[in-house]
Amino acid sequence: MRATVRIGVLFGGPSAEHEVSCASALGVARALAGQGHRVVALGLTRTGGLRLLPEPVLAQHLGTVAAGRAIDDRLPVTGPAVELRRGAAAGTVAVTAADAPATVHAELDVVFPVLHGPYGEDGVVQGLLESLGVPYVGCGILASAVGMDKVAMKRALRAEDVPTTPYVWFDEPTWRAAADPEKLVVGLRGPLFVKPARMGSSIGISRVADGDDLVAAVEEAFRHDHVVLVEQGVTGRELECGVLGGWQPEASAVGEVRVAGGWFDYRQKYFGDADPMIVPAPLPDEVTERIRELSVRAFTAIGGWGLARVDFLYDETTGDLFVNELNTLPGFTAHSMYPKVWAESGVTYPEVVDRLVALAFARHAARPSTAHPGGTP
Numbered sequence: 333m334r335a336t337v338r339i340g341v342l343f344g345g346p347s348a349e350h351e352v353s354c355a356s357a358l359g360v361a362r363a364l365a366g367q368g369h370r371v372v373a374l375g376l377t378r379t380g381g382l383r384l385l386p387e388p389v390l391a392q393h394l395g396t397v398a399a400g401r402a403i404d405d406r407l408p409v410t411g412p413a414v415e416l417r418r419g420a421a422a423g424t425v426a427v428t429a430a431d432a433p434a435t436v437h438a439e440l441d442v443v444f445p446v447l448h449g450p451y452g453e454d455g456v457v458q459g460l461l462e463s464l465g466v467p468y469v470g471c472g473i474l475a476s477a478v479g480m481d482k483v484a485m486k487r488a489l490r491a492e493d494v495p496t497t498p499y500v501w502f503d504e505p506t507w508r509a510a511a512d513p514e515k516l517v518v519g520l521r522g523p524l525f526v527k528p529a530r531m532g533s534s535i536g537i538s539r540v541a542d543g544d545d546l547v548a549a550v551e552e553a554f555r556h557d558h559v560v561l562v563e564q565g566v567t568g569r570e571l572e573c574g575v576l577g578g579w580q581p582e583a584s585a586v587g588e589v590r591v592a593g594g595w596f597d598y599r600q601k602y603f604g605d606a607d608p609m610i611v612p613a614p615l616p617d618e619v620t621e622r623i624r625e626l627s628v629r630a631f632t633a634i635g636g637w638g639l640a641r642v643d644f645l646y647d648e649t650t651g652d653l654f655v656n657e658l659n660t661l662p663g664f665t666a667h668s669m670y671p672k673v674w675a676e677s678g679v680t681y682p683e684v685v686d687r688l689v690a691l692a693f694a695r696h697a698a699r700p701s702t703a704h705p706g707g708t709p
């Protein structure tokens with residue numbers, strides 16, 4: 333990798349994890365600046381506008397760790413409105429004034445999206461960056477989209493013999509047309525988990541115990557997506573593993589999230605007091621090894637590149653171990669699980685970030701020669 337790289341850190345965005353993204357981005361920006369790279373901080377507003385964070389504001393945040401909770405130490409989304417356009421040199425992108433395309437504020441060699449959930453983690457931003465022809469960190473369009481869609485993800489995992497929980501899925505017209513829609517949910521043992529196919533942050537998800545209102549749970553999920561899945565619940569532990577790499581990805585140590593009240597709902601994720609993470613997870617060696625092996629297999633199954641956090645459900649009494657989901661842009665604050673499991677494996681936060689940037693260039697360089705000049709078709 334060249335000595336000083338001009339890196340655009342993209343953060344914020346329309347998702348419910350806007351603040352988490354702003355906190356993750358500050359961590360990433362500090363690590364990059366600490367290695368002598370030039371950081372350009374690009375905040376996405378909740379409505380999709382792009383803002384260039386003025387350099388003095390960025391410098392101030394890089395230099396001072398804000399007191400309070402981890403989430404309070406974050407970059408603001410503020411500054412002049414800008415757009416991304418093709419740069420003068422091949423493989424670069426220009427940050428121009430939104431109202432004056434000839435006014436170039438900065439040029440970038442690589443973009444590091446630190447966005448969570450729909451838009452940033454589902455292939456939309458990845459497609460934009462592909463069409464601009466600029467290298468970017470993390471999964472490409474397909475892996476991002478598959479990682480966001482829980483039905484597509486389960487299909488990809490099952491095709492590679494990665495165990496996932498039993499489930500059924502249906503779209504909204506099918507549910508509405510059914511004489512007895514509850515009959516669409518067959519062959520599953522309760523408690524059930526009802527989920528919109530493409531969301532995140534536990535939004536729209538309900539746990540439905542025997543006797544609870546399944547129809548109300550499905551209606552709630554349809555508020556967030558037109559495809560819904562109903563899964564068999566697993567009573568047990570939640571374990572998470574980091575994957576990092578390209579053609580030969582590696583798995584980190586395993587961490588555990590201890591949740592209260594049966595499942596990790598939106599309130600606990602973002603408003604819980606206790607730090608529920610335990611690293612490394614206390615597990616027999618063979619279970620840890622199986623999780624690490626399945627994590628790499630799951631990553632490969634979706635066509636991952638760069639990074640993902642693979643989340644598991646583990647029932648100790650039966651020994652059942654399932655991949656619950658992959659997150660292709662996991663939380664990246666200093667207190668997030670992804671950096672923590674890598675630190676446990678001896679890879680520091682700056683080293684993780686450095687490897688991710690190198691992997692972005694490696695993928696770009698490995699594009700097929702038939703690639704559309706604007707990106708990989």
Ligand SMILES: Nc1ncnc2c1ncn2[C@@H]1O[C@H](COP(=O)(O)OP(=O)(O)O)[C@@H](O)[C@H]1O
Binds near residue numbers: 597
């Ligand atoms: N099949 C299941 N069995 C038990 N708990 C589950 C199941 N599916 C989801 N959960 C609980 O719900 C949480 C959120 O579900 P998840 O599929 O991870 O959605 P999200 O993408 O919103 O994080 C999980 O962290 C877990 O606590």
Ligand SMILES: [Mg+2]
Binds near residue numbers: 534
């Ligand atoms: Mg989850």
